[in-house]
Amino acid sequence: MNDQLWFRPDGQPGPELRECLTAAAAAPSIHNTQPWLFRPRADTVDVVADWTRRLDVLDPDGRELYVSVGAAVFNLGVAISAHGRRADILVLPDADRPEVAARIVLGRARRPTSAATALAAAIPRRHTNRRPFRDREVPAAVLADLTVAGDRHRTTVIVADTTLRSAVLALARTAENVQRTDPAYRAELAAWTTPGGVGRRDGVPRDAFGPHDEHKAIPLRDFGLGNGAPIATAHFERDPAVLLLFTGGDTPADWVRAGMALERVLLTATVRGLAATPLSQVVEVPRLRSLLAGGLEGRVLQNVLRVGYPATPMRPTPRRPIEETLRP
Ligand SMILES: Cc1cc2nc3c(=O)[nH]c(=O)nc-3n(C[C@H](O)[C@H](O)[C@H](O)COP(=O)(O)O)c2cc1C
Incomplete structure (x- = not known):
């Protein structure tokens, strides 16, 4: 495993981690607010809830903000697994810092399971579809x-x-x-x-x-x-x-x-x-x-x-560049 593919010496994400962060940011979020920030450090990534992106009227408690961040956390974990590393997820790891929604600890190299590979491949294909579905019963x-x-x-x-x-x-x-x-x-x-x-x-x-x-x-x-x-x-x-x-x-x-x-x-x-x-x-x-x-x-x-079953496919919705979501 080439560590610099994951974490550069200056703390910035390497190309493998960058791909995984792109997968994380493809997650659904309430009104596409993308209320997450990523803080990579040697072999860990903190996923931080970006309170500035909370919807004051719809979501005063930040519940849907955290649900959205949870979706990004899941994508990040699956993407890391599919890229061949173990990923352990700690939810709300610091009691006194509730804005840290999750810490993902990257472990040793591991052959991805077929389940992780299939889920990771679905990340860029998942889109919210608000159009009519087919009149075909889901078994x-x-x-x-x-x-x-x-x-x-x-x-x-x-x-x-x-x-x-x-x-x-x-x-x-x-x-x-x-x-x-x-x-x-x-x-x-x-x-x-x-x-x-x-x-x-x-x-x-x-x-x-x-x-x-x-x-x-x-x-x-x-x-x-x-x-x-x-x-x-x-x-x-x-x-x-x-x-x-x-x-x-x-x-x-x-x-x-x-x-x-x-x-x-x-x-x-x-x-x-x-x-x-x-x-x-x-x-x-x-x-x-x-x-x-x-x-x-x-x-x-x-x-x-x-x-x-969708009758018409949906196009991807926009996402902010990863640079905007990285924090030292
Ligand atoms: C917690 C949460 C609540 C959502 N609620 C709704 C909703 O009530 N109606 C809706 O049409 N989409 C809802 N969405 C979908 C988002 O609008 C959608 O994820 C976002 O616009 C990005 O588009 P995408 O899912 O196609 O990537 C919700 C998503 C999340 C994560």
């Missing part, structure tokens, strides 16, 4: 694979049955309606969806917005709302598969782990030819979020995913 065995993928990192994933799905979608519609009438929410959305943001490397670009469901059954977040941009309607799948991610607690460590599990589910879905859309609105309105936790042994809902 139960495939959904079971997704729940197994997510049942890690102290997170539990369940597939909503028909009754739970109608309840979740109804609550998500309510949440979307609550949010869209809030001028502060709209202003924040506008700030992260600037149309034609030439040269902009964060935020949700217009070609990533999806249409409205003509039957109003699937309440995708309305990204056109921020700038008053009208969005077309379209026929969406009648029978969406809906997954729910729960954790045992609701601390920053739980949020980071939920983000790791979320990304594992999303990459596994990508490997299986599926696409997904988070439907987070219901988790962002506290009164609605607690309704869905009732009866689930005190577990806390962290995210809702719509999953299906």
Whole structure:
């Protein structure tokens, strides 16, 4: 193993680590805020939550910020494994520095497993898809694979049955309606969806917005709302598969782990030819979020995913250059 391929003597990342950091930054994040910073040091990388990129209105506690950082942590770990080194992940390693979301300790050279190779290959192919999916049922065995993928990192994933799905979608519609009438929410959305943001490397670009469901059954977040941009309607799948991610607690460590599990589910879905859309609105309105936790042994809902076979592919959304996210 040539160490300079990973860490240069001046502490800067070498080419192997640079590729892994690019994979980390390809992670999904709330409104594509990319709220992470990387601090490489001899054989470790700290992934730091960038509090300046928190969404004040949508995410006052920074919960979705930490979930997003957790997704980047997962990608970084998988990429390092796929590049042939062991990667141990410590979540919230310093009790007095909660901004350090995770520390990744690089270990000895190790032949990558086929699972790590497949997940790493899916990283650049995973995109949030807000368009209609095909009217093709996702087989139960495939959904079971997704729940197994997510049942890690102290997170539990369940597939909503028909009754739970109608309840979740109804609550998500309510949440979307609550949010869209809030001028502060709209202003924040506008700030992260600037149309034609030439040269902009964060935020949700217009070609990533999806249409409205003509039957109003699937309440995708309305990204056109921020700038008053009208969005077309379209026929969406009648029978969406809906997954729910729960954790045992609701601390920053739980949020980071939920983000790791979320990304594992999303990459596994990508490997299986599926696409997904988070439907987070219901988790962002506290009164609605607690309704869905009732009866689930005190577990806390962290995210809702719509999953299906994509009818149209999505393009990658922009990312900031790695240099902008490196800290000494
Ligand atoms: C914690 C979290 C919550 C998200 N919530 C939503 C959501 O409610 N609606 C949505 O359409 N996308 C949601 N997304 C997806 C992001 O908007 C998306 O990851 C980002 O714009 C980057 O695009 P990409 O996923 O295609 O790389 C969420 C992502 C994360 C990590």
